[in-house]
Amino acid sequence: ILSVGMLSSSVFLGYAVLFSNHRARNIYLKSKVMFECTFAAFFGIAGMKILTGGIIK
Template identity: 50%
Template sequence: MVAVGLLSLPVFVGYGLLFSNPRIVAIYVRLRRWFEAVFAMAFGLAGAKLLSPGL
């Protein structure tokens, strides 16, 4: 449990530092739809692969 906390701490601190920059937030807001589309396709493909062994 401690190892998970120690590994996730720098990730979330990094997110906090990154998204505290208004310029980064503006870029993210502008590109959010594309990010969501890419992740939706990736998760959809992963789900399809799990459901059908032929892919």
């Protein structure tokens, strides 16, 4: 349990340090729409495979 807590803390601390940097934050904000569209497509495809997995064989 201690190792999971330490790992989680280090990840979130890394996020805090990364996004406190002005340049990194601007790069993320410029590419945010692309990330959201890509993840939406992947989750949409995965959802359709789950829904049609038992129907089409």
